[in-house]
Amino acid sequence: MKYCKKCKHTYDDAQQACTECRKPQPLYPIDDHNTPVFLIAAGGFEAQRIHSALESAGIPSECATRKNNISADVVTGTDPNDKDILVPFSAYQEAYDVCVGIGAIKPEGEEIKVDMSDVEQTAEGDEEEAMSPAKRTTVKIISAILLILIACGLIWGTDAITGFIKGLFM
Numbered sequence: 001m002k003y004c005k006k007c008k009h010t011y012d013d014a015q016q017a018c019t020e021c022r023k024p025q026p027l028y029p030i031d032d033h034n035t036p037v038f039l040i041a042a043g044g045f046e047a048q049r050i051h052s053a054l055e056s057a058g059i060p061s062e063c064a065t066r067k068n069n070i071s072a073d074v075v076t077g078t079d080p081n082d083k084d085i086l087v088p089f090s091a092y093q094e095a096y097d098v099c100v101g102i103g104a105i106k107p108e109g110e111e112i113k114v115d116m117s118d119v120e121q122t123a124e125g126d127e128e129e130a131m132s133p134a135k136r137t138t139v140k141i142i143s144a145i146l147l148i149l150i151a152c153g154l155i156w157g158t159d160a161i162t163g164f165i166k167g168l169f170m
């Protein structure tokens with residue numbers, strides 16, 4: 001594991017430079033397990049919530065104001081997630097799990113999958129609503145009536161033709 005000394009983001013050993021910082025920063029191996037590393041960006045109430053959740057799990061955390069970040073919103077002060085929450089590297093995995101537990105972090109890879117199924121479910125739900133049970137019953141009744149009318153038409157029509165043909169020969 002490597003990390004960026006400026007923004008404290010952690011990276012795999014294969015990564016060469018920090019992609020979070022405005023200027024690519026060199027990465028350093030994490031030798032000291034007490035090194036504070038970036039856990040999540042948050043602000044206001046969310047930052048408080050994460051901080052107390054970590055505290056109750058016995059994980060020390062510190063808040064750092066975001067700096068040198070590529071997000072322009074941070075510079076203009078419109079980014080609500082203006083704080084970096086840092087935890088000791090040794091507690092990172094535990095802290096990550098705590099954040100997943102309280103819904104502050106969505107596990108990697110699952111995010112898109114969950115969103116897609118939500119979208120599909122919503123689309124199905126709309127169709128279901130458009131074709132409500134009452135409407136479906138109405139459609140069934142109308143089809144039944146039409147079927148009876150066609151059947152009647154055929155029978156009466158045949159009778160009329162039979163009568164007409166009979167009339168010709170009498």
Ligand SMILES: [Zn+2]
Pocket residue numbers: 004005006007008009018019020021025
């Ligand atoms: Zn960085």
